[in-house]
Amino acid sequence: xxxxxxxxxxxxxxxxxxxxxxxxxxxxxxxxxxxxxxxxxxxxxxxxxxxxxxxxxxxxxxxxxxxxxxxxxxxxxxxxxxxxxxxxxxxxxxxxxxxxxxxxxxxxxxxxxxxxxxxxxxxxxxxxxxxxxx
Amino acid sequence: xxxxxxxxxxxxxxxxxxxxxxxxxxxxxxxxxxxxxxxxxxxxxxxxxxxxxxxxxxxxxxxxxxxxxxxxxxxxxxxxxxxxxxxxxxxxxxxxxxxxxxxxxxxxxxxxxxxxxxxxxxxxxxxxxxxxxxxxxxxxxxxxxxxxxxxxxxxxxxxxxxxxxxxxxxxxxxxxxxxxxxxxxxxxxxxxxxxxxxxxxxxxxxxxxxxxxxxxxxxxxxxxxxxxxxxxxxxxxxxxxxxxxxxxxxxxxxxxxxxxxxxxxxxxxxxxxxxxxxxxxxxxxxxxxxxxxxxxxxxxxxxxxxxxxxxxxxxxxxxxxxxxxxxxxxxxxxxxxxxxxxxxxxxxxxxxxxxxxxxxxxxxxxxxxxxxxxxxxxxxxxxxxxxxxxxxxxxxxxxxxxxxxxxxxxxxxxxxxxxxxxxxxxxxxxxxxxxxxxxxxxxxxxxxxxxxxxxxxxxxxxxxxxxxxxxxxxxxxxxxxxxxxxxxxxxxxxxxxxxxxxxxxxxxxxxxxxxxxxxxxxxxxxxxxxxxxxxxxxxxxxxxxxxxxxxxxxxxxxxxxxxxxxxxxxx
Numbered sequence: 001x002x003x004x005x006x007x008x009x010x011x012x013x014x015x016x017x018x019x020x021x022x023x024x025x026x027x028x029x030x031x032x033x034x035x036x037x038x039x040x041x042x043x044x045x046x047x048x049x050x051x052x053x054x055x056x057x058x059x060x061x062x063x064x065x066x067x068x069x070x071x072x073x074x075x076x077x078x079x080x081x082x083x084x085x086x087x088x089x090x091x092x093x094x095x096x097x098x099x100x101x102x103x104x105x106x107x108x109x110x111x112x113x114x115x116x117x118x119x120x121x122x123x124x125x126x127x128x129x130x131x132x133x134x
Numbered sequence: 135x136x137x138x139x140x141x142x143x144x145x146x147x148x149x150x151x152x153x154x155x156x157x158x159x160x161x162x163x164x165x166x167x168x169x170x171x172x173x174x175x176x177x178x179x180x181x182x183x184x185x186x187x188x189x190x191x192x193x194x195x196x197x198x199x200x201x202x203x204x205x206x207x208x209x210x211x212x213x214x215x216x217x218x219x220x221x222x223x224x225x226x227x228x229x230x231x232x233x234x235x236x237x238x239x240x241x242x243x244x245x246x247x248x249x250x251x252x253x254x255x256x257x258x259x260x261x262x263x264x265x266x267x268x269x270x271x272x273x274x275x276x277x278x279x280x281x282x283x284x285x286x287x288x289x290x291x292x293x294x295x296x297x298x299x300x301x302x303x304x305x306x307x308x309x310x311x312x313x314x315x316x317x318x319x320x321x322x323x324x325x326x327x328x329x330x331x332x333x334x335x336x337x338x339x340x341x342x343x344x345x346x347x348x349x350x351x352x353x354x355x356x357x358x359x360x361x362x363x364x365x366x367x368x369x370x371x372x373x374x375x376x377x378x379x380x381x382x383x384x385x386x387x388x389x390x391x392x393x394x395x396x397x398x399x400x401x402x403x404x405x406x407x408x409x410x411x412x413x414x415x416x417x418x419x420x421x422x423x424x425x426x427x428x429x430x431x432x433x434x435x436x437x438x439x440x441x442x443x444x445x446x447x448x449x450x451x452x453x454x455x456x457x458x459x460x461x462x463x464x465x466x467x468x469x470x471x472x473x474x475x476x477x478x479x480x481x482x483x484x485x486x487x488x489x490x491x492x493x494x495x496x497x498x499x500x501x502x503x504x505x506x507x508x509x510x511x512x513x514x515x516x517x518x519x520x521x522x523x524x525x526x527x528x529x530x531x532x533x534x535x536x537x538x539x540x541x542x543x544x545x546x547x548x549x550x551x552x553x554x555x556x557x558x559x560x561x562x563x564x565x566x567x568x569x570x571x572x573x574x575x576x577x578x579x580x581x582x583x584x585x586x587x588x589x590x591x592x593x594x595x596x597x598x599x600x601x602x603x604x605x606x607x608x609x610x611x612x613x614x615x616x617x618x619x620x621x622x623x624x625x626x627x628x629x630x631x632x633x634x635x636x637x638x639x640x641x642x643x644x645x646x647x648x649x650x651x652x653x654x655x656x657x658x659x660x661x662x663x664x665x666x667x668x669x670x671x672x673x674x675x676x677x678x679x680x681x682x683x684x685x686x687x688x689x690x691x692x693x694x695x696x697x698x699x700x701x702x703x704x705x
Contacts, residue, residue, distance in 0.1 A: 015488035022500060058480075087483040106487040106523050109494045 004030040005051035005121055010040040010067065011085065012059050016107075020054055020085075023109050027116035037062025044070060049077055052119055054112075055099075057086040068099060081119050083112075151218055156323060157316060162222035165229065165265050169214045176207045226265040230258040230274060238281055243289035247282055252297055255281065256304050263308035268316060275305035364437070364458035367444070370451070372397045372419065384458055385432055407431040417441050421454040429461065436465035482526050490519040528665065542673055544696055547587040549579055549614060555591055556612065560598045567602055569610055576615035583622060584696035589669050590624070596666045597626040597689050605630035608686070617692050621675075627688035633681040641679060642667040666691070 007029040009020045014035070021031045029052065034040045037059035044053075044067065053071065057064035068084065071077045087105040101115060149170065151162040180203040187196050209232065217225030234255070241251040255278040263271035279298040286293045358365055364381030366374050373396050377389035385405060392400065401415040410430045417428045421441035430437045438461035444452045495501060497512035504512065553573040564571040594612065601610040608629025617623040633641060642663050666689075670677045675693035 013484050013488065015492070016484065019488065019491040019495070022495060026500070087480045087487075105483050106490050109491045109500065110498065 004028060006030045006032065006048060007052040007054060007116070008043065008050045009033045009054045010059065010064070011054065011056040012036060019109055020112060023112040024054070024116050026113045027120055028122070029116060029120070036060040037064070037067060040067055041070065044077055050080055051121065052081040052083065052116070054083050054085060057084060057088065072098070083115065151222065157319070158222050161226065161265055162217050165217050165222060165226050166214065169210055169217070169229070173207065173210050173214070176203055176210060179203055180207060223266060230262055230265065234258050234274070234277060234281065238285065243285040244291060246285055247289070247291050247294050252294070255301060259301055259304050260308050263305070263312040268309045268312035271305035271308035271312070272302070275301040362460070366392065366456045366458070367453060368397070368418070368456070369453040374400065375453070381458060384435060384437060384460055405433040414439060418454070418456055421456070429465065435460060435462045437461055483523065486519055486523050486526070490516060490523060493519060542586045542589060544584050544586055546582045546584050549575055549581060549583050552587060552590055552594070553612060553614065556594045556598065559595055560602070563599070564602050564610060568607065569602060569605055571598070572609055572611040574611070574613055576613070578616055579614055579622065585693065586673065589673060593666050593669055593691055594624065594626070596663070600663065601626055601628035601630065604628065620695055621692050622695050623690050623692045625688055625690040627686060629686045632683040632685055632687055633679065634683055638679050638681060642677065
């Protein structure tokens with residue numbers, strides 16, 4: 001076990017998975033990747049509870065919005081920072097209030113790395129201000 | 135009574151003389167009445183005489199009297215005939231002359247001149263004014279006077295000057311009274327005629343108006359029956375008073391079942407998709423000539439509904455009219471198009487995102503240091519994938535705005551933040567091109583503005599991006615100011631080539647750019663300005679362009695100053 005905070009990346013596209021992993025690792029997170037909705041659904045019920053989840057909305061089997069609902073409704077995981085990634089600006093619009101952050105694809109490496117750095121628990125600059133994305 | 139009723143038409147037929155001159159008609163009728171009365175008396179006298187003869191009193195006198203009576207009856211009938219069929223004037227003159235003669239031979243000359251029969255001569259004098267003409271009383275007064283002279287001459291008696299004077303006096307009185315009677319009647323007739331005329335005119339006007347209205351109503355009815363769009367007319371109390379046949383075929387409800395429904399009841403019709411009901415109700419309850427059409431899904435159809443108040447020429451509102459158009463096919467095509475665009479955009483974005491991010495990582499030496507050529511290559515991949523992505527983003531935005539899915543979220547935003555965010559994104563591209571990016575806020579602009587800062591940002595980035603793209607040198611300036619008490623404005627001006635007047639009207643159309651060559655030169659597919667316009671309109675504002683060729687262009691977005699919102703409202 002490392003003392004780095006854990007980020008789970010839920011994303012079906014392999015290349016994007018790789019990029020997100022690189023970005024989060026660059027921001028000093030430990031990472032775990034999941035490629036489909038069903039596995040993601042099972043994983044969030046298990047330990048360890050991650051610090052941050054990067055969640056794609058378009059996933060095989062189980063839709064990302066359902067996973068978001070599950071995370072936010074379970075007391076265990078309700079404090080987990082959720083960053084939604086989507087190419088659909090309408091979904092992004094709808095989730096503007098529900099998720100902690102919504103990143104509209106295309107997402108650049110630097111953008112995610114910088115956001116992750118701001119989310120990192122070692123950063124003690126008080127509550128996070130609004131961050132314009134998309 | 136019954137007898138009377140049956141007898142009267144017969145009597146009228148017997149006595150009335152149908153001529154156009156009402157005076158003539160009246161006189162002839164009067165003569166007829168006298169003749170008829172006389173006729174009855176004569177017939178009665180004749181019958182009595184015959185009776186006497188029959189009962190054995192066949193004296194010579196009686197026989198002579200019966201012959202005389204018969205002759206007078208015949209004369210009466212002839213007079214009646216003349217009066218009825220030839221001339222009232224002749225008949226009356228003959229009758230009165232005959233009467234005069236009868237009077238003249240009815241008694242001894244002495245009695246006629248001075249005695250008991252003197253007054254009989256007044257009868258034709260008085261009657262002449264009534265039966266012939268008012269002034270004929272003088273004629274008969276003169277005739278009576280002559281008669282008296284003749285009788286006096288025959289009998290050798292002195293003429294009765296006093297009686298003659300009396301005749302003329304009577305003639306004068308008769309003349310005056312008849313004349314005033316005729317004048318009164320005349321006036322009455324004029325009055326009547328005037329009244330008749332007025333009634334006639336009014337009746338004609340009414341009937342014309344009615345005919346016109348019937349024709350109009352018929353036309354309106356025919357139009358309503360014939361058009362393919364469903365039409366509902368609501369009265370002032372918001373109840374349906376007209377529903378045309380197309381309304382029935384669109385909704386599957388018989389039009390006469392819709393009549394009388396109020397708006398809330400109508401909006402609860404089973405076929406309407408529940409989610410669309412409030413929208414429909416809001417539109418129908420607040421009809422406006424500029425209202426945007428509302429889409430309502432009804433059974434398996436999509437209807438485009440518009441409502442407008444019915445206002446009279448005097449500005450009085452009579453109710454409203456709603457038009458339902460079958461939009462099913464268009465909606466399907468639109469949906470297909472939107473799905474297609476969104477799907478394609480999404481499918482293109484994901485791999486491009488990977489290309490873009492890998493190029494970025496390569497360029498930014500995440501995987502280790504690069505030499506200059508490698509850096510250049512990575513950067514080119516990055517820049518070009520970015521361009522491609524921008525095109526896709528534009529397409530996706532356009533598709534979404536057209537689908538009406540973009541929502542505006544108002545929040546209080548520090549005014550300065552709008553420009554700071556813009557600078558952070560656009561400063562670098564401007565510098566890269568050697569342009570100066572100037573931002574300023576007019577002093578009277580409030581410190582915070584209620585707006586959707588995300589959308590404002592999109593507008594500003596689009597406009598500034600565009601300005602940078604087309605400006606070879608100089609500056610791009612962004613200016614926030616108050617246009618008037620209710621409007622604030624964002625102006626983006628550049629020192630670019632400007633847009634020719636002929637082209638200015640088209641710049642807000644999707645896929646349009648000044649000359650095709652600029653497309654190749656500057657990239658992008660021209661969705662930016664149309665998106666800006668749609669966004670501005672979505673927020674209740676507008677955009678206008680001022681441009682001089684060779685000097686530059688200024689795009690000004692005007693937006694309504696929103697009141698400071700309460701927390702609940704901003705949700």
